[in-house]
Amino acid sequence: MANKLTIALLQLPVGGEVASNVRRAVDSVRKLKAENPKLQLAILPESFNAPYGQEHFPKFAEQVPTGPTCQALSKLARELGIYIVGGSIVEREGTKLYNTCTVWAPNGSLIGRHRKIHLFTMSIEPANAGGVEFDEAAVLTAGSEPTVVQIGQQKVGVGICHDKRFEELARIYRNMGCSMLVYPSAFCICQGPMHWELLQRARATDNQVFVVTCSPARDNMSGYVAYGHSMVVNPWAQVQREAGEGCEFIVEEIDFDMVEQVRRQIPIFKQRRTDVYATTKLSLGQKLAPSGFEQAIATKRNQSWSMATSKLAFGASIALVLWVWAGAGYGQVAFVRHLSELRIRELKDLAVRMQNSINPEKYACESYFDYVCSRNRPLFSIMGHMPQMSELIQLLTELQNDPAQFEAKQKLLDFFISCNSQHALEDCYRETFEYFKPLFGYIVTKNMTQGGSHELDDFLGVLERFVARTHRDRESNPILDKLATYKQKFKTPRVYFHAGDLDREYRNLRIYRESYEHNIRNLELHRKQNSTYEMGVQRTMLDWSMYLFQSRNKPMSYYYATFTVHLYMMLFNVRERQRDFTRFREEVECLRLPQFVNVLDEARMLAVIYLKSFRAAWIDYSAWISAPPHNNGIYDQENGILQQYHLDNKRIFFTLYAQNFCEFGKDLAEHVFYLGLKQNKDFFDIYSCGFQTENPMSCV
Numbered sequence: 158m159a160n161k162l163t164i165a166l167l168q169l170p171v172g173g174e175v176a177s178n179v180r181r182a183v184d185s186v187r188k189l190k191a192e193n194p195k196l197q198l199a200i201l202p203e204s205f206n207a208p209y210g211q212e213h214f215p216k217f218a219e220q221v222p223t224g225p226t227c228q229a230l231s232k233l234a235r236e237l238g239i240y241i242v243g244g245s246i247v248e249r250e251g252t253k254l255y256n257t258c259t260v261w262a263p264n265g266s267l268i269g270r271h272r273k274i275h276l277f278t279m280s281i282e283p284a285n286a287g288g289v290e291f292d293e294a295a296v297l298t299a300g301s302e303p304t305v306v307q308i309g310q311q312k313v314g315v316g317i318c319h320d321k322r323f324e325e326l327a328r329i330y331r332n333m334g335c336s337m338l339v340y341p342s343a344f345c346i347c348q349g350p351m352h353w354e355l356l357q358r359a360r361a362t363d364n365q366v367f368v369v370t371c372s373p374a375r376d377n378m379s380g381y382v383a384y385g386h387s388m389v390v391n392p393w394a395q396v397q398r399e400a401g402e403g404c405e406f407i408v409e410e411i412d413f414d415m416v417e418q419v420r421r422q423i424p425i426f427k428q429r430r431t432d433v434y435a436t437t438k439l440s441l442g443q444k445l446a447p448s449g450f451e452q453a454i455a456t457k458r459n460q461s462w463s464m465a466t467s468k469l470a471f472g473a474s475i476a477l478v479l480w481v482w483a484g485a486g487y488g489q490v491a492f493v494r495h496l497s498e499l500r501i502r503e504l505k506d507l508a509v510r511m512q513n514s515i516n517p518e519k520y521a522c523e524s525y526f527d528y529v530c531s532r533n534r535p536l537f538s539i540m541g542h543m544p545q546m547s548e549l550i551q552l553l554t555e556l557q558n559d560p561a562q563f564e565a566k567q568k569l570l571d572f573f574i575s576c577n578s579q580h581a582l583e584d585c586y587r588e589t590f591e592y593f594k595p596l597f598g599y600i601v602t603k604n605m606t607q608g609g610s611h612e613l614d615d616f617l618g619v620l621e622r623f624v625a626r627t628h629r630d631r632e633s634n635p636i637l638d639k640l641a642t643y644k645q646k647f648k649t650p651r652v653y654f655h656a657g658d659l660d661r662e663y664r665n666l667r668i669y670r671e672s673y674e675h676n677i678r679n680l681e682l683h684r685k686q687n688s689t690y691e692m693g694v695q696r697t698m699l700d701w702s703m704y705l706f707q708s709r710n711k712p713m714s715y716y717y718a719t720f721t722v723h724l725y726m727m728l729f730n731v732r733e734r735q736r737d738f739t740r741f742r743e744e745v746e747c748l749r750l751p752q753f754v755n756v757l758d759e760a761r762m763l764a765v766i767y768l769k770s771f772r773a774a775w776i777d778y779s780a781w782i783s784a785p786p787h788n789n790g791i792y793d794q795e796n797g798i799l800q801q802y803h804l805d806n807k808r809i810f811f812t813l814y815a816q817n818f819c820e821f822g823k824d825l826a827e828h829v830f831y832l833g834l835k836q837n838k839d840f841f842d843i844y845s846c847g848f849q850t851e852n853p854m855s856c857v
């Protein structure tokens with residue numbers, strides 16, 4: 158039952174008056190719900206509240222979500238306890254107009270606002286099926302964000318009419334884990350017979366999803382004649398239901414098991430060659446590298462060293478050991494401070510190697526993978542997945558192309574690297590916050606719903622302590638201001654976190670359980686194979702998933718500590734860099750990471766920062782968890798599991814930070830992390846898992 162959804166498509170007529178169009182829609186949905194108590198989702202057509210036409214758009218525009226149409230839909234959703242995909246209306250924001258679809262949850266909250274991304278601009282000559290002349294772009298502004306909403310158990314991608322001509326958008330929705338795409342539409346009568354069904358079936362078969370469209374009823378007397386034929390297409394690309402041309406309502410039960418069946422039997426998603434092509438959401442304005450770029454870079458940079466090709470035979474060893482002096486073999490390693498110094502081919506090779514170091518079999522749980530990868534595809538994803546190679550190539554290429562502009566650089570190596578510059582401290586902080594925001598959001602939501610719990614206070618206490626410490630060290634710094642703002646926001650979570658959003662994201666914590674079980678299995682496997690490194694990685698994965706799983710209805714106290722470490726890291730940076738940068742550099746040298754880590758000088762600094770911040774954070778953390786009475790209880794359940802694996806909290810605490818290295822790149826992680834252990838007795842005692850480096854380290 159859970160995997161089914163009863164939906165209604167309302168192919169409504171649309172007249173010249175907003176109020177009566179809205180009233181008709183509201184009455185019809187009410188009636189359908191009364192006749193079909195199982196109804197869970199009602200879908201309205203594009204421009205359901207006003208005539209569709211360039212000349213009408215400014216006149217009928219309203220604000221979202223405060224305008225009368227939105228208010229009526231919100232009220233209706235709440236009254237009936239159903240989801241509503243509110244067709245589309247013309248939205249006014251400032252001087253701009255958008256063709257916007259709003260999506261409403263059963264509690265009446267707005268859970269999605271999709272601004273049509275592809276505006277309908279077409280000039281078809283009358284000789285071709287009567288022709289059509291339309292230019293939405295003359296009046297409207299295009300949206301730039303794909304919109305995914307959680308409806309029951311399903312992720313649903315939203316588009317508006319012309320959007321469905323674009324496979325890329327549909328593919329991004331599939332990448333984001335959608336099982337259904339909904340397109341409120343007002344397709345033109347000229348193209349309807351040729352393309353309407355074809356496009357829906359194409360999107361359905363390309364992405365193995367349900368595709369649902371809802372059109373206004375056809376009115377041959379109106380200025381723009383909509384095609385009608387609202388439709389449900391299933392993942393086999395069969396038309397499951399279809400309306401005629403006039404006013405008609407379809408109520409249909411969607412069985413989402415079919416999605417899994419099709420995907421299992423025709424596994425095209427897994428067969429994609431993501432090493433050859435990519436469909437990736439870019440941030441607005443971000444551009445792919447122009448052709449000829451490689452050539453331009455090649456002439457710009459120092460030609461004195463070249464790259465070992467992919468034939469280098471050190472397999473899974475460190476991804477960054479790619480660059481050797483020409484003819485010098487493996488011994489001599491080129492020294493590169495920034496990725497921007499690399500050639501495009503080198504970047505590609507780096508990406509290929511990083512990608513190759515990931516064993517996809519380990520991440521076979523598709524929903525888990527989709528979930529992790531779909532959230533802005535962070536390079537430092539919380540779960541430690543690497544992005545796909547094509548994305549890496551793209552990201553790295555752009556980093557090289559324009560380091561200053563490249564948004565993702567902070568998510569790549571520069572997240573850590575930038576912590577080494579006073580200038581970027583604030584950015585570092587922001588990144589840290591963004592990284593953990595959803596988790597904090599969960600804490601806050603729980604706190605709100607359960608009321609009177611101590612979690613939020615504890616967390617604010619951590620912030621308070623950090624602020625106090627920072628005050629002692631410095632008069633003021635940009636982090637402090639940020640912290641003050643965030644503290645305020647945490648205190649008034651409603652302002653900052655939209656409860657609906659968080660609920661949507663975190664209600665379905667099944668995903669964590671899956672990953673947890675998945676990691677337990679992997680851990681066992683690697684224990685049997687006696688692979689020290691794999692065990693380290695898998696333990697880390699286990700730890701993460703275990704915390705996530707366990708915290709499904711508990712405070713995520715662990716993240717307080719995590720967050721504190723990041724704060725310490727920054728504090729450490731401020732202090733060290735302000736006071737004695739030279740000494741800091743000496744300590745970096747003292748780490749003596751093997752030569753190939755020299756590829757990134759910053760990686761070595763990072764290791765020092767980590768080691769230091771762990772120590773400082775551990776002191777606070779251990780005090781916190783041993784403070785009676787409530788904190789201990791949090792760990793009861795996990796302690797049972799930890800014992801089973803001979804782990805303890807301290808170990809987990811450190812293990813978690815290995816995770817950051819693992820995300821950095823599996824191989825780099827191995828070397829930096831384990832070499833870090835060598836230098837740190839705490840680490841080494843805890844992690845005495847038999848790791849031997851080829852060059853034993855000694856600090857001069």
Ligand SMILES: NC(=O)CCC(=O)C(=O)O
Nearest residue numbers: 277318319343344345348
């Ligand atoms: N309202 C629309 O976006 C119409 C799109 C359309 O008719 C098409 O052919 O595309």
